[in-house]
Amino acid sequence: MLMEKGFTVVRPLAGGFDGWVEAGYPTEPV
Amino acid sequence: MTTLVHYLVQYGVALVFLNVFLEQIGAPVPALPTLIVAGALARDGKLSSTHVLVGAVAACLIADWLWFVLGRRYGYRVLRTICRISLSPDSCVRDTEANFERWGLKSLLFAKFIPGFSTVAPPLAGATRHRTLQFLLYDGLGAILWAGAGVAAGRAFHRAIDRLLLALERLGWWAVVFVILILALIVLFKWWQRIGFYRQLRMARITVDELRAMIDGGQAPVVLDVRTPSVRKRDPRRIPTAIVTESAEIDLHIGDVPPHKEIVLYCT
Numbered sequence: 001m002l003m004e005k006g007f008t009v010v011r012p013l014a015g016g017f018d019g020w021v022e023a024g025y026p027t028e029p030v
Numbered sequence: 031m032t033t034l035v036h037y038l039v040q041y042g043v044a045l046v047f048l049n050v051f052l053e054q055i056g057a058p059v060p061a062l063p064t065l066i067v068a069g070a071l072a073r074d075g076k077l078s079s080t081h082v083l084v085g086a087v088a089a090c091l092i093a094d095w096l097w098f099v100l101g102r103r104y105g106y107r108v109l110r111t112i113c114r115i116s117l118s119p120d121s122c123v124r125d126t127e128a129n130f131e132r133w134g135l136k137s138l139l140f141a142k143f144i145p146g147f148s149t150v151a152p153p154l155a156g157a158t159r160h161r162t163l164q165f166l167l168y169d170g171l172g173a174i175l176w177a178g179a180g181v182a183a184g185r186a187f188h189r190a191i192d193r194l195l196l197a198l199e200r201l202g203w204w205a206v207v208f209v210i211l212i213l214a215l216i217v218l219f220k221w222w223q224r225i226g227f228y229r230q231l232r233m234a235r236i237t238v239d240e241l242r243a244m245i246d247g248g249q250a251p252v253v254l255d256v257r258t259p260s261v262r263k264r265d266p267r268r269i270p271t272a273i274v275t276e277s278a279e280i281d282l283h284i285g286d287v288p289p290h291k292e293i294v295l296y297c298t
Contacts, residue, residue: 002284007284007289007291009291010293011251011292011294011295012235012294012295012296013236013295013296014238017265017269018298019238020238023238023239023242025269026270027268027269028267030268
């Protein structure tokens with residue numbers, strides 16, 4: 001969808017939010 | 031009565047039960063063709079439509095209930111397991127989740143008509159803590175609609191199906207080889223699609239370490255948190271600076287973003 005709008009570099013995050021948390025990286029409240 | 035039809039009549043209901051059960055449990059063996067053939071045989075008076083429907087609905091309920099219980103016990107981990115065995119790259123957990131959140135248990139009424147959604151919806155119902163009786167009610171109604179549609183199609187096109195069965199009969203044992211070959215081709219095609227899908231994903235994805243390095247290096251991309259509201263409710267945190275949005279509302283948040291700017295999306 002984003003690529004159809006002209007964005008050329010769109011990448012999903014491997015492992016998603018769970019992967020980010022499991023790696024021990026910081027988060028902030030929504 | 032020909033030998034092939036004789037066997038189909040003798041083991042028809044058991045075959046329908048087994049095929050539907052395997053499909054609902056996640057195996058890549060389509061059950062709709064079997065239901066259509068059973069419907070045609072029922073129209074010819076060789077099988078009972080009621081027995082076929084009861085067999086199909088019972089198989090659906092047993093398989094779906096198993097997934098429901100596993101979903102209730104193990105939560106979202108079960109969905110990842112299903113995605114691994116179903117060979118359906120289109121059944122992204124997030125899309126299914128969004129559909130399920132939109133329609134709730136009512137989505138079970140049409141879930142079986144949507145490839146991928148059929149197997150993912152029951153564990154999702156379990157993971158989101160729906161009541162067993164309500165689940166069985168909607169799931170049963172959905173199964174009746176789906177199996178009923180297959181049987182009705184078979185009844186409507188019974189002449190064409192009879193001709194097909196006769197042609198297969200003339201092939202003798204080659205008919206069995208032919209059917210197995212078709213099934214093997216379906217599985218192979220889905221597997222090939224899946225390999226391609228994951229290869230594409232691997233090439234396109236960004237790792238958490240890469241993203242962290244970009245943020246630390248002052249080259250942070252636009253990060254979009256596209257998790258569903260219920261997932262976000264369970265875990266109300268986000269990656270620092272991420273924009274929290276729904277798929278349908280992305281436009282509102284990226285209006286000022288230049289097209290060459292990198293965008294990173296994440297769900298659960």
